[in-house]
Amino acid sequence: MIIYPPAKVCSLRNSATIFAFLIVLSLSATASAQQKVSRHFPAGKNVRLELKNISGTITVETWAREEIKITATMEAPKALFNPRQTESGLVIDVVNDNRGRNDVGDINFKVQVPARSSVDLETRRGQITVSNIQGDLVRAHISTEGNIELSGINAARVFASNTIGDIYFDGEFASGGTYEFKSGRGVITLRLPANCGFRLVATAPAQKISMGQFWHPGMKLQGEGRRVIGDVGDGRASVTVTNYQGNINFLRR
Amino acid sequence: MNCEKYQNLLSDFIDGSLAKPDHDSVEIHLINCKPCAEARGDLVAIVGYCREHRGEYDAVPNERALWLRISNTIESELAVASPARIPPGTGWWFRLMNRSWELSFPQMAAAVAVLVIMVGAATTVGLRRFNFGGGSGVQSAGASLVLSESSVDDRYRQRKQVIAYWNQRVELNKQRWNPQMRETFDRNMSVIDAAVNDSMDRLKQNPHDEVSEEILNAALTDKVALLKEFSEL
Numbered sequence: 001m002i003i004y005p006p007a008k009v010c011s012l013r014n015s016a017t018i019f020a021f022l023i024v025l026s027l028s029a030t031a032s033a034q035q036k037v038s039r040h041f042p043a044g045k046n047v048r049l050e051l052k053n054i055s056g057t058i059t060v061e062t063w064a065r066e067e068i069k070i071t072a073t074m075e076a077p078k079a080l081f082n083p084r085q086t087e088s089g090l091v092i093d094v095v096n097d098n099r100g101r102n103d104v105g106d107i108n109f110k111v112q113v114p115a116r117s118s119v120d121l122e123t124r125r126g127q128i129t130v131s132n133i134q135g136d137l138v139r140a141h142i143s144t145e146g147n148i149e150l151s152g153i154n155a156a157r158v159f160a161s162n163t164i165g166d167i168y169f170d171g172e173f174a175s176g177g178t179y180e181f182k183s184g185r186g187v188i189t190l191r192l193p194a195n196c197g198f199r200l201v202a203t204a205p206a207q208k209i210s211m212g213q214f215w216h217p218g219m220k221l222q223g224e225g226r227r228v229i230g231d232v233g234d235g236r237a238s239v240t241v242t243n244y245q246g247n248i249n250f251l252r253r
Numbered sequence: 254m255n256c257e258k259y260q261n262l263l264s265d266f267i268d269g270s271l272a273k274p275d276h277d278s279v280e281i282h283l284i285n286c287k288p289c290a291e292a293r294g295d296l297v298a299i300v301g302y303c304r305e306h307r308g309e310y311d312a313v314p315n316e317r318a319l320w321l322r323i324s325n326t327i328e329s330e331l332a333v334a335s336p337a338r339i340p341p342g343t344g345w346w347f348r349l350m351n352r353s354w355e356l357s358f359p360q361m362a363a364a365v366a367v368l369v370i371m372v373g374a375a376t377t378v379g380l381r382r383f384n385f386g387g388g389s390g391v392q393s394a395g396a397s398l399v400l401s402e403s404s405v406d407d408r409y410r411q412r413k414q415v416i417a418y419w420n421q422r423v424e425l426n427k428q429r430w431n432p433q434m435r436e437t438f439d440r441n442m443s444v445i446d447a448a449v450n451d452s453m454d455r456l457k458q459n460p461h462d463e464v465s466e467e468i469l470n471a472a473l474t475d476k477v478a479l480l481k482e483f484s485e486l
Contacts, residue, residue: 244448
């Protein structure tokens with residue numbers, strides 16, 4: 001057992017107190033630097049939300065109200081965003097609102113919309129999460145890196161693309177609908193009900209395409225298995241999946 | 254007197270204007286000559302018909318004036334239809350447009366064949382350009398235009414010029430970005446470049462590889478899109 005002299009103990013206690021104080025101070029400084037803004041907008045049932053972010057996460061959820069709620073957490077207080085209401089819905093263009101400014105940091109959006117909404121989301125970097133949308137369009141585009149997670153989706157048109165990052169889709173394909181998933185490097189996973197019907201063109205030049213239980217002998221392999229073409233079920237939805245350097249997986253619910 | 258002479262007198266005979274000796278002579282001949290008797294019968298029938306229907310058909314008031322009008326009309330129409338006389342010293346386009354083209358069937362067939370070949374070639378070139386230039390990100394399932402190795406290189410060269418332009422703009426702005434953004438951009442661009450290089454390598458081995466061709470096309474489009482987007486930062 002080590003016994004410190006009284007003076008030394010006192011010095012250690014002071015150091016710990018100062019250290020704890022510094023931590024609390026830095027946390028509060030961070031909290032005060034971040035700015036959180038919430039706004040509500042009236043909306044019909046079939047509203048369209050268009051959101052163009054520079055950097056940061058975008059999370060879209062549905063709720064039972066006929067209004068849109070935007071909650072933005074801005075890393076830098078100088079960042080601007082000015083939602084604009086149009087005839088069809090709401091437009092938020094962070095790129096345009098901050099043109100000419102230097103780095104405005106991340107802006108993390110959480111958006112709540114009616115279930116029948118269409119959403120068109122873009123960011124240069126950051127994750128996009130969309131759940132339970134039943135409208136006409138779901139588009140999620142990340143120019144560089146970030147995962148895309150689309151769950152509980154039942155839309156006629158779905159487009160998801162990124163350069164680095166995974167894409168996960170869990171939803172249904174509507175008859176006559178169009179669905180495109182494209183990644184540069186990442187895993188693309190589509191989780192679908194057993195009775196879904198679609199015409200597939202899946203291309204993965206560097207990795208594997210795993211059709212799981214959707215595989216059947218009528219499907220064609222092209223380019224030494226780098227591409228799979230074929231109909232599943234009635235083949236009425238059009239599905240295109242492209243992954244330059246990653247796997248493509250199909251899972252049955 | 255022969256038959257011809259008698260037939261010349263028939264008209265006057267029917268009208269009763271012949272002298273008595275001539276009338277008797279014709280009458281005796283008609284009793285003995287059957288053809289002349291038939292000719293007299295025909296002539297009597299014609300004269301009788303005309304006498305019965307006199308006044309039902311108006312005579313042309315002035316035949317000669319009518320014919321001159323018709324003749325003038327025909328001549329004026331021929332003058333309009335005939336090729337214009339090309340004055341000397343006019344341009345080639347004027348001469349070409351005012352020239353009368355009269356082709357024989359083989360010439361016509363050859364011209365049609367040349368036209369069909371030209372239209373076919375133009376359509377093929379147009380489709381190839383469209384297939385390579387599409388920037389929508391939508392990959393058509395049945396696209397199967399196969400290019401030779403040289404044409405892929407040519408096409409890549411054209412894209413390289415566009416890429417070089419946007420690259421230059423990105424480099425100008427890159428200094429303003431924070432280090433994290435620069436790293437992100439470089440990392441992502443390397444992924445697209447890898448896809449481009451892989452596809453090019455495969456196409457060099459097999460110039461008819463449809464999958465590599467489409468991936469190359471898509472990756473180049475993605476590269477231009479990424480450069481454009483970051484050039485605005």
